[in-house]
Amino acid sequence: MIKVYNTLTREKEIFKSIIPGKINMYVCGPTVYNYIHIGNARSSIAFDVVRRYFEYRGYQVNYVSNFTDVDDKIIQRAREEGVDEMTIANKYANAFIEDTLPLNIQPATVRARATEVIPDIIVFVQDLINKGYAYEAKGDVYFRAKKFKGYGILAHQDLNEMAENAAGRLNDEEMTRKEDPIDFAVWKATQAEDEISWESPWGSGRPGWHIECSVMAQKYLSNTIDIHGGGIDLAFPHHTNEMAQSEAHTGQKFVNYWMHNGFVNVNNEKMSKSLGNFTTIHDMLKHYDDPMTIRLLLATTQYRRPINYSSDTLTQARVALDRIRTGYRNLSFRLTNADVGKDADLESAIKKQINIFEMAMDDDFNTPNALAAVFELVTLANTYADNKIVKIETVQYLLDTILLLLGVFGITELNDKPQITDAQKQLLAARVSARAAHDFELSDQIRQQLSESGIIVEDTTQGQRWHQA
Structure with a gap:
């Protein structure tokens, strides 16, 4: 059984979907006024x-x-750039x-946009007014x-303290409009002629941020959904306000399991523009040639825990991924000379690691422990690849299992699929011939030529192997 930590109860709860075998899941996406930063990517990958x-x-x-495609930040950015x-x-x-594609984040079933549900938002707001929940x-x-x-x-905050904090942030004009400092906007009147707006029963304006997600979750999923996810910074006020207005509107529980991912720190400091450590995925992808390393770093830290992003942690992730790729490649090579049949003892060891993986993931998605099981499989792969005799069914089973479990982390391709030239193919063949003739000097010369052209050659007891540098 899968256990999920529910932010609302602060406990791990046995997961049970509303509809057996089906899950309705809503995850807050970005406000689209800039390229996403590594914190946005962490949330997208965690819930992926x-x-x-x-x-x-x-x-x-x-x-x-x-x-979120209508927001103060978008309006300000449009003014700065002189566009709508x-x-x-x-x-x-x-x-x-474009930036999440290299990170292998699966597309949402529905990628909702606030501007596409404005009529639904107006109906929702009017209902809150009719019920006395809004004014x-x-x-x-x-x-x-x-x-x-x-x-x-939801955020486990004291109501009076929240009211005091809210009052301290309001100007005199806002204080006169609100009945209570803690009240929040579900519809905002137009402030300037050049900003985007829609006509409503209350005049020209646009929706508040919180109401958008409530309406989209209800429209595309249900009044009550299984899981609502997002960064821990959204627990208050965003998700707190979503919960209040949604349940006021429908009279039903809004979410059964609230899930929140932890922050990303950069070099052990909170990421912020003022500190100069604000890192966008767009820029990272320009300067880093292996997006799957970024993916592994962000996917294999338990989702509720903070991540420290640095050159060191990225290097560690790359080393880990290279180790997995090498083990997978070593065993893949043995498919060419494996005997028919299977090794029952090894297959039993593989199944044991599958069970360990599943137990870890069932425990609130404990990805570090689950990854440890994958590394045990990689060790089995390396050891088995060195055997004089291997069985083809077991080789394939172990390869398939490694790929299946890593697929949960979004690492879905391990075999190199390099494009090599005819000249490189001829050099590889010539090197095999040179070694067969015990001409090791020529063999080394060819190895160097191949290395300079981007092909790394390894000699094993089962023959020559190669991969791209």
Whole structure:
């Protein structure tokens, strides 16, 4: 059975989907006014791993994630660049897709956009007003936070303390519009002629941030969903407000399991533009030639734990991935000379590691322990590859298992598929002939030529192997 840590209860709970065999899952996506940073990528990858493991376990996952494509930051960016808001939103929404593709993040079942559900938002807000949960003030519409029983329980914050903090952030004009400092906007009146807006019963305006996700989750999933995910920084106020307005609207529980991923630190410091350590995936991909190393680093830290991103941790991830690739490649080579049949003892050892992997992932997606099981399989692969006699069914079973389990982390390709020239092929063949003739001086010369052309040659007891540098 899978156990999931629920932020609401602060406990690991046995997971049970509303519909047997199916999961409705909503994960907050980025506000598309800039390229995504490594923290955004961490959240996307963390919940991609969660999704992949549920699918590994046989669930059908309906995975909805959004683009916030109307927001103060987008409006400001559009003014700075002298274009309209949709130009900015479309640019960075497309950039998100382009930058997550090399990281092998699966596309959402639905990639929702706030601007596509404006009529639904207006209906939702009007219903909150009709029920007394929201009120209009000079074109703005605010949600009465204290009217919702249990407001703040998701973030485990004291209501009075939240009210004091909110009052300290408001200017005099906002104080006069709000009935209570803690009330939050579900609709915002237009402030300037050049900003994006829609007509509503309360005048020209646009939705508040929190209402967008409530409406999209309800529209594309259900009134009550299995899982809602996002970064821990979203627990308050975003998810707190989502929960309040959604349950006020439907009268039903909004989410059964709230899941939040931890932060990413850069060189042991909180990532921020002021510290000069703000790192976008767009820039990382320009300067790093192996996106799967980034993926492994972000995927194999337990999702609730913070990650320290640095050149050292990235190097460690690359070394780990190279070790896996080498073990997989070594065993793949033996497919060419394996005997028919299987090795029962080794297959039993493989199944043991599968069980360890599943026990770890069942325990709130404990990816470090699950990865340890994968490395045990890699050790088995290296050891078995050195045997004089190997059995083809067991070789294939071990290769398939390594790839299957790594696929949960989003590492779905391990074999090198290099494009080599005819000249390189001739050199490889010539080197085999030279070694067969015991002309080791020529063999070494050819090895050097191949190395200079990007082909690394290894000599094993089973023959010559090669891969791209």
